[in-house]
Amino acid sequence: MTENTWRKYLTDYNEGLGLVYERFVLNDFLERLRQQYAIHSVLEAPLYGMAGVSGINDVELARAGVAVTMVDDTPERIEGVQRIWVEDLRLPVNLVCIDPGAWGRLPFPDLSFDLTWEWAGLWYIADPAGLLRELVRTSRNLVFVAMPNNIQVGYWMRKLVIDRDFFATHDESWTDIGRIRRILEAEGVEIIEEGVLDTPPWPDTVMPANEVLKRLGIRSQALEEQFTGEGWRWSTMAYYLNEEPDLRARVMKYAWLDHAPLPWRIKAVWAHHRYLVGRVATGN
Secondary structure, three states: OOHHHHHHHOOOOOOOHHHHHHHHHHHHHHHHHHHHHOOOEEEEOOOOOOOOOOOOOOHHHHHOOOEEEEEEOOHHHHHHHHHHHHHHHOOOOEEEEOOOOOOOOOOOOOOOEEEEEEEOOHHHOOOHHHHHHHHHHHEEEEEEEEEEOOOOHHHHHHHHHHOHHHHHHOOHHHHOHHHHHHHHHHOOOEEEEEEEEOOOOOOOOOOOHHHHHHHOOOOOHHHHHHOOOOOOOOOHHHHHOOOOOOHHHHHHOOOHHHHOOOOHHHHOOOOOEEEEEEEOOOOO
8 A cells, every 4th residue: 555545545535346345345254253253342453454545444343332443653644544533434443553663562451352353454564473463462352364365366467567566565475374374373373264355256456447457558538437537436435424325235246256155265266365363362
């Protein structure tokens, strides 16, 4: 996530269809965890990782009465997220800003949260392994970790063609779910679930469709008009603010592969994210 991108989306909530879909699928997953494991408090660290609007992955949990804490290392971004939650969403949230070098020592006591989690954020921070250990230390029950799926088609399209600069500056070894699993298990975590999430019918490019076309060298006024302008607006915030109450129904019609009763290893060819859910050694 580039600096200009996250700053833009703190006030421009038009994220694109792919991101709105990703959020709805993630919302459903988190809601299942909440109900299945009686989650009453969560820590998301870092609060960024998913492209688009930062800090809105826990909105539905907050609306269900869950106490939400999120961590960031950029004061400007955390101020923007605070404004979104206070002025727009009008929901309670605990936002904590830390030094960029402090991901391995979060300012919370042991066993502070029912669920600690991160979504696609490990390769943005200075100490991913330290953060994983902190997610374990601060949880009293579950740890949920998800990263981009490095075997799916869109990942390689992005790496080799449309976003090579990103991969030159980020450590993609943190998409290795086996590496993440080994760190969690070394901390005493029992992996109770693994799989894939976010499996729409389009590839994972992490950028708007019109930008993908430009980077592929495709110049088409018809396509550009289709993927830009007021007729192509997709905003999770519009759904959260009840401005587009039908948005979920319109977007989730594409979730047939996510919902298909197929083994996750088959879906992994196309799924955008791999994940692990673990129970900490001190959990109930």
